[in-house]
Amino acid sequence: MKFRSIIGALVSTAVSITALPAMAATFVFNVQVVESIDVVPSPTFDLPDVGTVGTVTFLLDAATLDSDGDPLTGINVDAPLSQSLADAEATIGGLTSDLSDVSIFGFPGGARFSNGSFSNITISLAGADCIALSCTLAGSxxxxxxxxxxxxxxxxxxxxxxxxxxxxxxxxxxxxxxxFVSFVAESVPTPVIPLPAGGILLLSGLMGFAAFRGRQHVVTDPR
Structure with missing residues (x-):
């Protein structure tokens, strides 16, 4: 009887797990600035330099968004998505950016999260007021x-x-x-660096950069 009770409990647990509601997932990527074309001179609008590290975060509740059975919902459509179901933001040096009118566009080789149709990216920098500086920025x-x-x-x-x-x-x-300004930050593989005389210092640097390449996948509260 005890064995049957254990089996019954295991089956009940398995059924409960499979019946769990959909969960929104947050994906955090470590990134590095690979292009930074700034205003020259830039007394108030100063973009992070090439090599600056930071994070890019995506939120996507795929199960909820797919639940209506329409395979194209949200892909190449005009209607914005709820920020509780899809979102993206960047924190790199003193720069931050967050979407407010989320659309997702699919194309061969990837997908793009943007404000509306690839426009109206808001950039926040310490001491910089983009409205006062007449910023016109598009991105994704x-x-x-x-x-x-x-x-x-x-x-x-x-x-x-x-x-x-x-x-x-x-x-x-x-x-x-x-x-004109232009900015690109992306997750990049560890580069091949020629071995200098200070091999130990190089090794520790490579190990640190390899750790930087990593990413985290965090599941948020169930919906």
Whole structure:
């Protein structure tokens, strides 16, 4: 009887697990600035320099968004998504950015999270008022993998976010006080560096950079 009770409890637990509601997932990528074309001179609008590290975060509740059975919902459509179901933000040096009108666009090789149709990226910098500086910036958050098919489900976008070979990118360009600016930060593989005389110092640096390449996958509260 005791054995049957244990089996019954295990079966009940398994059923409970499979019946759990959908959960929104947050994906955090460590990124590095690979392009920073700034206003020159830049007394108030100073973008993080190339090499600056930070994070790019995506939130996606794929199961909830796919639950209506329409494989194209949210992909290449005009209607914005709820920020509780999809979102993206960047924190790099003194720069922060967050989407407010989320759309997701699928294309061969990746997916893009943007405000509306790839526009109206708001950039926050310490001491910089983009309204006063007449900022006109367009950009997006992307998850990219060359050769990957265009996603048609939110689950496909989630699979890209989970793919260790995919690259996360935050980028924008436009004008500030009439001058062109451009910015790109992305998760990058460890570069090949020639071995100098200080081999031990190099080794510790490579180990640190390899750790920087990592990403975290955190599941938030069930919905």
């Amino acid at each position: 958050f992307s998850i990219l993998k060359p050769g990957a098919p265009a996603p048609t489900l939110f689950a496909d976008v989630e699979a890209l976010l989970l793919d260790p070979d995919a690259v996360a990118r935050f980028s924008f360009n436009g004008t500030v006080q009439g001058e």
